Amino acid sequence: MRFYDSATREVRDFVPREPGKVGVYLCGLTVQAGPHIGHLRSGVNYDVLRRWLTRSGFEVTFVRNITDIDDKILDRAVAQQRPYWSIAYANEVTLAAAYQALGVQPPTYEPRATGHMTEMHELIAKLIAAGHAYPAADGSGDVYFDVRSYADYGALSGQRPDNMQAAVDGPARAKRAPGDFALWKGPKPGEPxxxxxxxxxxxxxxxxxxxxxxxAERYLGAEFDIHGGGLDLTFPHHENEVAQSKAAGFGFARYWVHHGLLNLGEAKMSKSLGNVLDLDAVQALGVRPVELRYYLASPHYRSRIDYSDGALRESAVAYQRIENFVQRATERVGPGEPGTVCTEFAAAMDNDLNTSAALATLHEVLRDGNAALAAGQDDTLREALASVRGMLDVLGVDPLAAPWRHASGGGNLTGVVDALVQLALEQRTQARARKDWAAADAVRDQLKQAGVVVEDTPHGPRWTVEDH
Structure with missing residues (x-):
């Protein structure tokens, strides 16, 4: 298994700190607003990474934090005249629901910043004692990291400290140098x-x-395996994390894995820019969460995604073709279980998590499966279905796995609606059995008016949601 390491700027063989175990820390969201699909790309990409590590035999400890105290949250609190914590919590709930809708597995631990003041105080005190940080001399209560005290500052992002802009997280008069960044911030006028x-x-x-x-140190120890986050976090956030952690004597992250951004137009999707598209907006286009997940997982995680409605719909159609094969094959030979992925798929995933190449392999197996389905070769079909489901399971989009299996027609439907459709189909079947063709056609027509298309197959009626 190999990953592109942002710290060394090369693809490196992955050697975990402890055999058989992997610790992953993903920088989670600052919850000043609800998530957009750029944020959800991060959740999906690292969920695929986690699934592949698990499939490869590793015991994974996955930590994804919540930043629930921050300048932006406080600005919102003042502007909306609401408690900062109510804004943070409401957006955290929205984020959790969006992750769940996309089938992103809950992390092993999901710490909130506000619950770890003791650990922060201990780390800051250690940095002050080691000569890497200092309390501001102006009595503000601010504490700053002394960038010049850490010789390797700028190594992660490839920048020279002399060329960096001043950090904007504290008043310049309180700093010894403009690039020093705040570890602790004293009260400021107008804040809650x-x-x-x-x-x-x-x-x-x-x-x-x-x-x-x-x-990260609290949940994964002084040194852990993989630190993840968006490419836009490389500087200053991750650069500053490296500096303060290593200055404190931590080994910190052995590999840095950054995902590419999702652009809307010419700029990255960003809450601060206001050019965002959220899960509700995507569903309003008629695209299901599983189709959005497929869209976000299909490109290589380091590539930039230039979003368009057309590209999203094309991806949704591609997923529907896969889903259709799984459904038809299941009707023929039964669902079975997700099987072992093929060698080419594993090689692609081991090569810096190359989902694009892995999907090309999946589609080759899919073609073989469709050929076996058409030829009535049940043994070959059974083998292809197991392989396809195994690969889809790694990507988190197996139609027969939770949470997608309850949306049986491919629509964004709950299990309750599924049961109601099945009830209508049973009534139609009973009408056909007693040769009441008018009643059977009436049920079918009513379902069609509701957007449910019924297809009679040798194995019974199958329904799908009609595209509009």
Whole structure:
């Protein structure tokens, strides 16, 4: 297994710190607003990584944090005249629902920044004692990391400290150098009074970067295997994480795995820019969550996605063809279980998680399966179905696995609606049995008006949701 390591800028063989076990830390969201599909790409990409590591025999500890105290959240709280924590929590609930809708597995641990003040205080104190951080001399209560004290600063992002812009997370007058960044922030006029905690340096709140370093060490130890996040986090967030963590004596992340961005137009999808598309907007286009997941997982994780409605719909149609094969093959030979992935698929996934090449292999097996289905070669079909389901399971889009198996016609339907459709089909079957063709046609026509298309097969009626 090999990954492109952003720290060394090369594809490296993956050697975990501890044989058979992998620790992964993913920078989660700052919950000042609900998630857009660019955020959901991160969730899907690292869910695929986790699934592949698990399929490869590793025991995975997966940590994805929630940043629930931050300048942007406080700005929203002031603008909306709401408690900062109510904004953070409401958006966290929305995020969790979106992840669940896309079949993203819950992390092993999902720590919130506000629950780890003690760990942050201990880390900051260690940095001060080692000469890598200092309390501001102006009495503000701010504490800064001394960038010049860490010789390797800029190595992750490939930037020279002398060419970097000043950090904007604290007043310049309180810093020894413009690039020094805040570890702890004292109270500021106009901010919510309940957004502060006691500390050895006075009441205040943490800087963004110290939160992740403290939480990663708490749940994964001083050194762990993979640190993930969006390419846009490389600087300053991840650069600052590396500096403060290694300055404190931590080995920190052995591999840095960054995913590409999702663009809308000429710019990345961003809450601050206002050019966002969320899960509800995608579903309003008639695209199901499983189809969105397929769209987000199909390109190589490091590639940029230039979003368009047309590209999303094309991807949805491609998934529907896969889904149709699984459904027809299941009607013929039964569902079986997800099988072993083929050698070419495994090689693609082991080569820097190349889902694009892996999907090309899947489609080759799919063609063989469709040929076996047409020729009535049940043994070959059974083998192809198991292989296809195994590969889809790695990508998290197996139609017969939770949560997709309850949307039996391929529509965005709950199990309750599924049961109602089945009830109507039973009534139609009973009408046909007693040769009441008018009643049977009436049920079929009513279902069609509701967008449900019924197809009679040798194995009984099968229904799908009509595309509009």
């Amino acid at each position: 009074a309940d957004a502060y905690w006691p500390s050895p340096w006075g009441r205040g709140r943490p800087g963004w970067h110290i939160e992740c370093s403290a939480m």
